[in-house]
Amino acid sequence: MTLNFALNGRKLSREIAPDETLLQLLRDCGMHSVRSGCDTSNCGICTVWVDGKPVLSCGYLAARVEGRAVTTLEGVKDEAEALMRCLAAEGADQCGYCSPGFLMCALAMFRELENPGDAEMRAYLAGNLCRCTGYASQMRALAKYAEGRRSK
Amino acid sequence: MISIQEYRFAESLDEALALLDAGKRNRVIGGGMWLRLGHAGVRTAIDLSRLGLDKIEDAEGEVSIGAMASLRDVETAPCLRELFGGVLSESVKPIVGVQFRNMATVGASVYSRYGFSDLLTALLALDAAVVLHRAGEMPLDEFLRNPPEKRDILTAVHIRKDGRRAAYRSFRRSKTDFGVLNVCMSVSTEGDWRLSVGARPGRATRCPEAEALLAAGDGAGAAKAAAENLTYGSSLRGSADYRRHLAEVLTLRCWDALREDGAEARDSEPTDAGRDEA
Amino acid sequence: MSGQNREDLKVVNQARAKTDALSIMGGAPVYTGDLVPDGALVVKLKRSPHAFARIVSIDKSRAELVPGVAGVFTWRDVPHHRHTFAGASYPGNNPFDRVILDEYVRYVGDPVAIVAAESEEAAEKALKLVKVEYEVLEPVLDFETAEQSASAVHPEDDYVYQTDIGGDLAHNVLMSERDEDGDFEAVYASCPVRLDETWYTPATQQAMMETFRTFSYYDHAGRLTLVSSTQITFHARRLVAMALGLPQSKVRVVKPRVGGGFGAKQSMVTEVYAAAVTYLTGKPAYIQFTRQESCACANTRHAFRIRVRLGATEDGIVRALWVDSLENAGAYGEHAANVIGLSGHKTLPLYGKAEAWRYTGKAVYTNTTPGGAYRGFGATQGCFAVESTVNKLAAQLGLDPCELRLRNLPEVGKPMPAYYDEPLTSCSLDRCIETGRRMTGWDEKYRSAPFARQVGPHRYRGLGMAVTMQGSGISNVDNCTARIRLDDGGFYTLSIGASDIGTGCDTILAQMAAEVLECDIDRIVVNGVDTSYSPYDKGSYASSTTYVTGNATVMAAKELLGKMRKVAAERMGVAEGDLEFDGDEFTCGERKLTLTELGVESVNGHADWLTAAASFAGHTSPPPFVAGFAEVEVDTETGEVEVVDLVGVVDCGTVVNRALAQVQAEGGFLQGYGMALTEDVQTLPGGKLATNSFMQYKIPSRLDAPPIRIAFEESWEPTGPFGAKSIGEVVINTPSPAIAAAIRNAVGAEIHALPATAEKVYGALRAQGADSHV
Known part of the structure; x- marks a missing residue:
């Protein structure tokens, strides 16, 4: 079937299988930031935005994005950079494999919530698992990033 | 992974139902959360996302939650945070994560009658009804016990606004896991008590014996009744015996939360604050 | 300089x-999966539904006819050279007990056939069409009775021991060993205080976020080249060459960025399958495990039963200590012979005043998912057992467990007999204990009796601690x-x-x-x-x-x-x-x-x-140390344990990178927390792993994560670079014994088998008749 959608602001028309996942489609489109982690919609690694909302691309049928706007980390690199630098300074990336999904959910959170505190951030990001860091460094980085946003 | 031969956006509910009736292997797609876990071969996948079924409407006598509203919509809808002690909003919060709840739909959660469902446990303790496109409206309780034989399309869940206060307690082995046991209790302004127990691990069910005792003001008796009168099973997350015990504990905790003399409630100590909200 | x-x-x-x-x-695009060449064959494995079976026949004719299928390979089609998946220096202790595909399948999920196809769909379709006839054998599922089983997991006659490690394959014994100093029986008998306790640690999952994956192709020089998510690039070259019967000069291995390992990738997992396909077809090939395969068909921490006998004086000086370990190797022997020794050699030396110590170990084969390396590598299992026993000693004697540790510490400058007689050249564990004590407010909060700190209706707090050591290289x-x-x-x-x-x-x-x-x-x-x-x-x-x-x-x-x-x-x-x-x-x-x-x-x-x-090449392996502390709140109505404070004080010598060391420690502590509380390995009756996904196997989320506070008490290791020792593994060991001790301190419930699930804690409370508090 033919799928028409916008990827990071660019209109695309592609042939897809009806049971193709958004994850497969995006990787085929060269979006290397989109990675699989668990296959059961539990880990958050494959997070992308559909119409601005974070979703799990491993469980999202590609067919469903017909006419919608899909955003991956490649499409919000500039917006992500400050947060990435905060994470790097804390050493909060470690293996880095879960980072793009985490960044996509965190950026969505900062767009959605005015001034989230630690508990609110933990709740919003609970679906992003990380096995390396123990999360504390990520939370420190988020707090510093949020502080930087406030002082702007 | 489920395989799909054809993907169709239904343009109307009638069309969707006709497509569903056109073949046994045709399926309505909800949030698609378990697509990768299944192995079924689907002929036609029917997508309802263009039918405007994603609204949550707070009307005069009832709230209507569209079948394609996401669990995240339920969590964040201002009216659902207010009504019924906010239990609907609370019940879905622990489910995996924001991304998951952005996808999972109310319709799929209810229509699939999942045993583990937090939302069903909460809805069942309220005066909720399901709206089916073919069979019409029916009480949720009845839908869970005797679903229509013919496959149908759930379009909305209606909840009567009868001034209910409600409390929801779920016991989880880890914060974003399925519940080991879920309990929801409510009372209307007329003093109509309801108690539902879910993740037993079987699907949520009410406990009339316990409800009668609640109405009589016997919370402890109701908690025992919930443990004794319902069936509990064993699964990876807990044994039948432990679930039975939890049913008593959580029922009592709901009771304490709903008692008017809240000052004496057992769970009101400062050390507990925030735990159930997490 | x-x-x-x-x-x-x-x-x-x-x-x-x-x-x-x-x-x-x-x-x-820097990870293995990002670099796969266009046109690489998709490799999938047909897996055994039986825990133990002999393959009678395989009909692959229909599978081979699926359009796009490039090859279906069974045990008769692939090279047959016994090897090991374990990445360890050679020659070593890991027996050669694997071939690429075998006539026998030894756990649910053991590969039966390799399918290579041009697309994932074709490969999946072909997998279903491979028809296998099995002679189902009686599986060995319980490692405690494996020795008495009528079945032998490794009946093959070409099994190779690299060195004599005390095995007895007819009785499923992979290895057995013993090491001791002093007359244990005599000293133990003379002690006024004696404990004899048995503990269990489960086969937890490393659960790194990038699953196992490898692609292979022939490079410009005709070398079979593997790009793999691995911790053991050079060992993998040797082992793949061995498995295929190639000279090492014909194999090349490249490690790109890797999405975590924690020891899981210290064994080969996917390498030989991709390599075999390229070797047999000449074409590039890629294999990527699903999460389910990564959980059930790769390797896990080895499950242990550890019996600890401890004799002490009434003022808490440990005089006699015996660690007796039984290890479940699983179906194959990766690292089993090396992991087990650490359960003794990295626990016993911490009780430096012991006049007699003994370590005995035995590893057995069973028809379960193979064990392997996981951060801590036996020291973690041993730490739970020994530290739990020592905590029990402290409770029995009414001694502060911090104080008890301080009385027993090994001394800098002296040899550590239980640590291969290596001298202790740097140690600030005493400072680590004191700092942790301050950070947790230990002296103000600690009560020796349970139920002493009620903080709400049916909620009690307790404190626990543990100490540990690891090594720095071998x-x-x-x-x-x-x-x-x-x-x-x-x-x-x-x-x-x-x-x-x-x-x-x-x-x-x-x-x-x-x-x-x-x-x-x-x-x-x-x-x-x-x-x-x-x-x-x-x-x-x-x-x-x-x-x-x-x-x-x-x-x-x-x-x-x-x-x-x-x-x-x-x-x-x-x-x-x-x-x-x-x-x-x-x-x-x-x-x-x-x-x-x-x-x-x-x-x-x-x-x-x-x-x-x-x-x-180090002639010593200077141990880093950690003193770990936990404060928990236990709900006696449900048995739920909430960790309200997790503190680690680390001696890794000089901290090389302050940010990265901190995160290593925090991450290790949270993995230890998962092992203590949420990661509950469960197996179905036929031997299939039930907890084979992140839906069923719950690694901690950031909502579960307790506050973790890490501090460093740097020592100066004279043989280390700028005074540094290691940090990667030592940080995982203390949470489970510290949390278990805190639970006991809070409500008296003694957890002998991890994890301490709410149901288990509640059961222990009921068993001890603490109903008055429930």
Whole structure:
């Protein structure tokens, strides 16, 4: 079937299988930031935005994005950079494999919530698992990033 | 992974139902959360996302939650945070994560009658009804016990606004896991008590014996009744015996939360604050 | 050179962002799955539904007819050379008990056939069409009775022991060993206080976020080349060559960025299957495990039963200690013979006053998912058992468990008999204990009796602690090499064979080189691992990279600096001893030579190309130490345990990178927390792993994560690079015994088998008749 959608602001028309996942489609489109982690919609690694909302691309049928706007980390690199630098300074990336999904959910959170505190951030990001860091460094980085946003 | 031969956006509910009736292997797609876990071969996948079924409407006598509203919509809808002690909003919060709840739909959660469902446990303790496109409206309780034989399309869940206060307690082995046991209790302004127990691990069910005792003001008796009168099973997350015990504990905790003399409630100590909200 | 004094350090001992941080976070195509060549065959494995069976026949004819299928291979089609998946120095203790595909399948999920196809759909379709007839055998599922089983998991006659490790295959015994000093029976009998306790630790999952994956192809020189998510690049080359019967010169392995490992990738997992397909078809091939395969069909922590006998004086001096370990190797023997020893050798030395100690160990085969390496590698299992026993001793004696530890610590400068007689050259564990005590408010809060700290209706708090040690590499076995050169652009290239799997070793090794070369890390390019170009390194495991590869790096950098000085002095026409070097230029009075000029010089025929290489093999493995503390709140109505404070105080010698060490420790502590509370391994009656996904196997989310507070009490390890020891593994060990002790301290419930689920704690409360508090 033919799928028409916008990827990071660019209109695309592609042939897809009806049971193709958004994850497969995006990787085929060269979006290397989109990675699989668990296959059961539990880990958050494959997070992308559909119409601005974070979703799990491993469980999202590609067919469903017909006419919608899909955003991956490649499409919000500039917006992500400050947060990435905060994470790097804390050493909060470690293996880095879960980072793009985490960044996509965190950026969505900062767009959605005015001034989230630690508990609110933990709740919003609970679906992003990380096995390396123990999360504390990520939370420190988020707090510093949020502080930087406030002082702007 | 489920395989799909054809993907169709239904343009109307009638069309969707006709497509569903056109073949046994045709399926309505909800949030698609378990697509990768299944192995079924689907002929036609029917997508309802263009039918405007994603609204949550707070009307005069009832709230209507569209079948394609996401669990995240339920969590964040201002009216659902207010009504019924906010239990609907609370019940879905622990489910995996924001991304998951952005996808999972109310319709799929209810229509699939999942045993583990937090939302069903909460809805069942309220005066909720399901709206089916073919069979019409029916009480949720009845839908869970005797679903229509013919496959149908759930379009909305209606909840009567009868001034209910409600409390929801779920016991989880880890914060974003399925519940080991879920309990929801409510009372209307007329003093109509309801108690539902879910993740037993079987699907949520009410406990009339316990409800009668609640109405009589016997919370402890109701908690025992919930443990004794319902069936509990064993699964990876807990044994039948432990679930039975939890049913008593959580029922009592709901009771304490709903008692008017809240000052004496057992769970009101400062050390507990925030735990159930997490 | 600077750096014999921590105060002088400019780059080491500081926080530095990882050199690859922005690329790995930003989604650059740098992991195995991003680099797969177009047209690579998709490789999938047909797996056994039985825990133990002999393959009678396989009909692959219909599968081969599926359009797009390039090959279906069974045990009759692939090379048959016994080998091991274990990445460990050679020759070693790991028996050769595997072939690529075997006539026998030994656990649910053991591969039966390899399918290679042009698309995933074709491969999946073909998998279903491979028809297998099995002779189902009685499986060995319970490791405690494996020895008495009528079935032998490894009946094959070409099984190879590299060395005699005390095995008895007819009774499923993979290995057995014993080590001791002193007359245990006599000393134990003479002790006024004696404990005899048995503990269980489960087969937890490493659960790194990137599942196992490998692709393979023939390179320009006709070498079978593997790009793999691995910790053991060089071992993998040797083992793949062995499995296929190829000379090592015909195999090449490349490690790109790796999405975590925690020991899981210290064994080969996917490598041989991709390699076999390329070897048999000549085509590039890619295999990527699903999460379910990663959980059930790779490797896990070995499950242990550990019996601890401890004799002590009434004031808590441990005089006799015996660790008796039974280990479930699972279906194959990866690392089993090495893991088990650490359950004794990295627990016993902490009780340095013991007059007699003994360690006995036995590993048995069963028809369950193979065990393997997981951070902590036996020390974790032993730590839970020994520290839990010691905590029980403290409770029995009414002694403060911190105080009891302080009375028993080994002394710096003295040999540690239970630690291969190596001398203890650095240890600040006493300071770690004192600091943790302060951080937790221990002295104010700790009550020796349970139910002493009620904080709400049916809620009680308790405190617990534990101490642990690990090693820094494997003495007299590990060899790590670093090579460094000055490039003509005035920068350095550091080549290593150690595998950065997210740990940040590329960064911390660059920090060490930079410290020597008086520059910062942006002037050092670190090359990851390609067996064609990298110097030999046994790989990243055994807490070795900082210490072993670090020492090699420092040696190489010093040698390079020496050569640079010599060439600079010649070029400048001055005496070497008169030269000053500030990292940018050599000066002597008015004369100057910049680094860039020197770099140009080194390639212009005036001098030798400026390069240096050094190998390091440690003769000791200096232990890092941790004192870990937990405060819990237990709900006696449900048994739920909430950890309200988790504190770790670490002696890793000099902290090389303050940011990365902190995160290593926090991450290790949370993994330890998961092992203690949420990660509950469950198996179905037929032997299938039930907890084979992140839906069923719950690693902690950030909502579960307790507050984790880490502090460092640095010692100075005289044999380490800039005084450093390891940190990667030691940080996982203490949470489980500390949390278990805190639960007992809170409500008296004693947990002998991890994890301490709410149901188990509630059951223990009921059993002890604590109903009055329930």
